[in-house]
Amino acid sequence: MRLGVLDVGSNTVHLLVVDAHRGARPMPMHSEKAVLRIIERIGVDGELDKKVVDELVLAVAQARDSAQRLGCEELLAFATSAIRDADNADAVLARIADETGIELRVLTGEQEARLTFLAVRRWFGWSAGRLLVLDIGGGSLEVAMGADEEPELAESLPVGAGRITRTRFANDPPTRAEVVSTTAWLDDRLGELADHVSAVGVPDRVVGTSKTLRSLARLTGAAPSSAGPHVRRVLNHTGLRQLIAFISRMSSDDLAQLEGVSVSRAHQLVAGALVAESTMRVLSLDSLEICPWALREGVILQRLDHSDGADRTALLTGWRRGA
Numbered sequence: 001m002r003l004g005v006l007d008v009g010s011n012t013v014h015l016l017v018v019d020a021h022r023g024a025r026p027m028p029m030h031s032e033k034a035v036l037r038i039i040e041r042i043g044v045d046g047e048l049d050k051k052v053v054d055e056l057v058l059a060v061a062q063a064r065d066s067a068q069r070l071g072c073e074e075l076l077a078f079a080t081s082a083i084r085d086a087d088n089a090d091a092v093l094a095r096i097a098d099e100t101g102i103e104l105r106v107l108t109g110e111q112e113a114r115l116t117f118l119a120v121r122r123w124f125g126w127s128a129g130r131l132l133v134l135d136i137g138g139g140s141l142e143v144a145m146g147a148d149e150e151p152e153l154a155e156s157l158p159v160g161a162g163r164i165t166r167t168r169f170a171n172d173p174p175t176r177a178e179v180v181s182t183t184a185w186l187d188d189r190l191g192e193l194a195d196h197v198s199a200v201g202v203p204d205r206v207v208g209t210s211k212t213l214r215s216l217a218r219l220t221g222a223a224p225s226s227a228g229p230h231v232r233r234v235l236n237h238t239g240l241r242q243l244i245a246f247i248s249r250m251s252s253d254d255l256a257q258l259e260g261v262s263v264s265r266a267h268q269l270v271a272g273a274l275v276a277e278s279t280m281r282v283l284s285l286d287s288l289e290i291c292p293w294a295l296r297e298g299v300i301l302q303r304l305d306h307s308d309g310a311d312r313t314a315l316l317t318g319w320r321r322g323a
Contacts, residue, residue, distance in 0.1 A: 001019070001020065001021060001073045001074070002017065002018070002019050002029070002070070002071050002072050002073055003017070003018055003019075003020060003026075003072060003073065003074055003075075003076060003300060003303065004016070004017050004063075004066075004067035004070070004072035004074065004075040004076065005017075005018070005075075005076045005077075005296045005299055005300055006060065006063050006064075006067070006075055006076065006077040006078070006102070006104075007078060007080070007295065007296050007299075008038075008056070008060070008077070008078065008079035008080070008082075008083060008104055009038075009079075009080050009081075009082070009137065009138060010037075010038055010039035010080060010081050010082040010137055010138025010139035010140075010160060010162050010163075011035065011036070011037055011038070011039065011137075011138040011162060011264065011265065011268075012033040012034060012035050012036065012264070013033060013034045013036060013056065013059040013060065013063060014031070014032075014033040014296070015030070015031065015032050015033070015063040015066055015067060016028065016030075016031050016296050017029045017030035017031070017066075017067065017070050017072060018300055020300060020304055021304065021307070022304045022305065022307045023304075026297065026300050026301070026304075029070070030066070030070055032063070032066060034055075034059040034062070034063075035264040036052060036055055036056060036059060037138075037162065037264075038052060038056070038082035038083070038086075038138075039081065039082040039085075039138045039139045039160065039162040039163055039166065040138075040162050040165065040166045042082070042085065042086055045087070046085075046086065046087035046088075047086060047087045047088040048086045048088060048092055053092050053095065056092070056096065057095060057096055057099050057100060060077075060096055060100045060102050060104075061099070061100045063075075064100055064101070064102055074303075075102065076299050076300070076303055077102050077103065077104050077105065078104060078105045078106070078107050078299065079093075079104045079105070079106045079107070080106075080107055080112055080137065080139065080140075080295075081109070081112075081137060081138065081139025081140040081156075081158070081160060081163075082138065082139050082162075083104070083106055084106050084107070084108070084109075084139075085139065085158075089106065093106070108156070109140055109142060109155070109156020109157075110154045110155070110156060112135070112137075112140070112142050112156060112295055113133075113135070113142035113143060113144040113151070113154035113155060113156055114144060114150065114151060114154045114298075115295055115298030115299055115302060116133060116135045116142055116144065116209055116294050116295045116298050117131065117133050117144035117145075117146065117149075117150075117151045117154065117298070118149055118150075118298045118301055118302060119209075119291070119293040119294055119295070119296075119297040119298035119301060120133045120207050120209065120291045120293060120294075121148075121149050122149075122293070122297075122301055123291050123292070123293045123297075124205065124207070124291070128204060128205045128207075129147065129203075129204025129205060130145065130146065130147040130200075130201055130202070130203050130204045130205075131144075131145065131146065131147075131151075131203060131204070131205055131206075131207060132144075132145045132197065132203035132205070132206045132207070132283075132285075133145065133151075133207050133208075133209065133291075134206070134207070134208045134209070134213070134276075134279060134288065135208070135209045135210045135213075135294060135295070136160065136161060136208075136210045136212045136213055136272050136275050136276060136279075137160045137161070137162075137210060137212075138160045138161055138162030138163065138268065139158065139160040139162060139163050140156045140157060140158050140159065140160045140163070141156070141157045141159045141160060141275055141279065142154075142155070142156050143155045143156075143157070143193060143196075143197070143279075145197055145200045145201075145203060146200065147201075152200045153196055153197065153199075153200045155193070155196065157189060157190065157193070159186060159189055159190070159275055160275070161212050161265075161268035161269070161271045161272035161275060162268050162271075164182060164186075164268075164271035164274070164275065165267060165268045165270075165271045168181070168182045168185070168271070169182075169270075169271065172251050172252050172267065173248060173249055173250055173251050173252075173270065174248065174270060176248075179244075179248050179270070179274065182271070182274055183274055183277075183278060186274060186275060186278035187278055187281075187282065190278055190279060190282045191282070193279070193282055193283065194282050194283055194284075197283055205289065206285055206287070206288040206289065207288060207289050207290070207291045208235060208276075208288040208289070208290055208291070209290070209291050209292075209293070209294035209295075210294060211262070211265060212265070212268070212269070212272035212273075212275075212276070213235060213272075213276060213288070213290060214233070214260070214290055215260050215261050215262070215265070215269065215272075216235055216240060216243065216269075216272070216273055216276055217233045217234065217235040217290050218233075218259065218260030218261075219243055219247070219258060219259075219260055219261070220235060220236060220239035220240060220242075220243050221239065222234060222235070222290065224259065224260065225260075229292040232289065233289065233290040234287050234288070234289055234290070235276070235287060235288050235290065236286065236287045237277070237280045237281065237285060237286050237287060238286075240273065240276060240277050240280065241277060243273060244270070244273050244274065244277060247269060247270055247273060248270050248273075252266045252267035252269075253266070255267075255269050255270075
């Protein structure tokens with residue numbers, strides 16, 4: 001079957017179209033995205049303003065049209081941290097449904113962590129043993145750990161790269177004082193995480209997902225995306241610390257010129273690097289391996305696991321062809 005996955009994230013509205021069936025690897029057929037930076041456009045009143053909502057409605061409508069044009073049988077549509085955190089989320093979701101016909105399901109942070117874990121487990125297989133999975137998004141950090149397909153630990157912390165850029169950096173590049181104070185703040189916010197992880201056990205393999213971690217790995221020497229998804233890519237803590245000393249003195253315009261850094265996310269790179277470094281230090285991680293699959297693939301895999309169409313997991317179908 002051909003499935004569309006519409007991910008309304010903190011930075012982008014991303015449509016991924018795949019051909020897949022139960023028991024097979026999903027094959028990407030099409031990808032398109034609109035950069036809205038929703039997490040950075042929540043006002044002081046806690047709400048998304050009309051302009052960004054207008055842009056969001058348009059982006060969802062365009063993704064819907066693309067999914068229909070490409071022959072998707074279903075569109076799995078969901079939203080994450082930025083919509084979850086907006087005080088006017090219900091009104092925004094209602095308007096999207098009224099004007100586009102797409103009902104976005106807002107995932108909890110725990111659901112994000114669990115679905116991302118599922119994708120990583122399927123990518124590496126059972127031979128990976130107990131997995132510890134880290135995902136740094138625009139609005140939040142997801143952490144999951146376990147030896148099966150359902151993690152024993154699944155947590156979400158509001159320390160995403162976009163959120164930190166918006167709330168803690170007043171300068172571009174951030175000042176030394178901003179970097180130091182943000183590092184101390186992160187250490188405090190992540191302090192209990194080590195206890196939660198150690199209570200589950202010792203991981204056999206540590207894995208990172210997300211564009212942020214892929215970019216950091218590339219900047220510390222990992223293979224470029226052109227080498228393909230099956231090349232092993234690793235982010236080392238020592239290399240990350242050295243990288244932070246370099247990129248924290250660069251403007252976002254200069255960072256966007258670096259290989260592996262997208263223009264739309266360059267301004268969040270320093271914040272994302274600080275989250276990664278603090279998390280690795282708090283958890284005493286020397287390195288982590290990059291996985292090309294993450295939340296969107298987890299949504300697809302879960303849908304295929306329940307290919308009888310039952311909505312057993314509170315995940316949505318935005319629409320089904322012929323429905």
